[in-house]
Amino acid sequence: MKETFGEYIRKLRNENELTLTQLAAKLDLDSANLSKIENGKREFDEKRLEKLAMTFKLDLAILKAEFYSDFIAKKLYATNCNNEVFVLAEQKIEYLKQKNLTQSKFNF
Amino acid sequence: MKETFGEYIRKLRNENELTLTQLAAKLDLDSANLSKIENGKREFDEKRLEKLAMTFKLDLAILKAEFYSDFIAKKLYATNCNNEVFVLAEQKIEYLKQKNLTQSKFNF
DNA sequence: TTTGACTTGTCAATATTTGACAAATATACA
DNA sequence: TGTATATTTGTCAAATATTGACAAGTCAAA
Secondary structure: OOOOHHHHHHHHHHHOOOOHHHHHHHOOOOHHHHHHHHOOOOOOOHHHHHHHHHHOOOOHHHHHHHHHHHHHHHHHHHHOOOOHHHHHHHHHHHHHHHHHHHHHHHOO | OOOOHHHHHHHHHHHOOOOHHHHHHHOOOOHHHHHHHHOOOOOOOHHHHHHHHHHOOOOHHHHHHHHHHHHHHHHHHHHOOOOHHHHHHHHHHHHHHHHHHHHHHHOO
16 A cells, blocks of 8 residues: 655655755755655645655656655545546546647647 | 536536526626636636535535546646556555544544 | 627735744664 | 754744736627
């Protein structure tokens, strides 16, 4: 069972034997705030995903998947929605793609 | 293929033959802003879901599913994440539930 | 061309998130 | 024990984002 994004960062940090202060510096972040992120009391900022990927030499796409799935999980957990939502969301993504295609006939 | 949440509202409004101004009043909203919502230029505010359900006599759970799936779809569409994210999200929701259970041994 | 429906642009007010710092607590070890 | 380092927590002003409101615009039907 997947851990939260905060716990994932903590795991990476520990595996690489960095202190909060050390990792926070690499991410251009306050160590107190990184602590909160790891403990799920603040959100990790999207714009630092790239730095995080570079720090631990991770594939950005994988990291993004971790990050956005966390985002979704928190939202759905908080709102008591059942997993039927995923089916709808997939359909809507397809719809948005389709919509973008038909509209981009103007963009050339 | 599912429409966006804004288009869904517009459909409901048209089926019920209401003007923007009429529906906006029921939702305690400016008609100009409702127009933007229907056209995907603003977000519908979560806190009005209940009013919307009452107005059109819809099941709130179904409406929520429409709403949050839209929210997720927009996010994932914007970030180019593939559908693997859904699998991770489901796992994380389970993890959060599990975590809440083990922690709530204190809440009694 | 008037009327009603809808769209678009703008902006101050409000709400939320963030960065930063101080202080408290925990941990390790001489 | 004491002390150095690591981590956690609380707070708050500043930066950002969202919302409500209104004016001015387009559009379509009569």
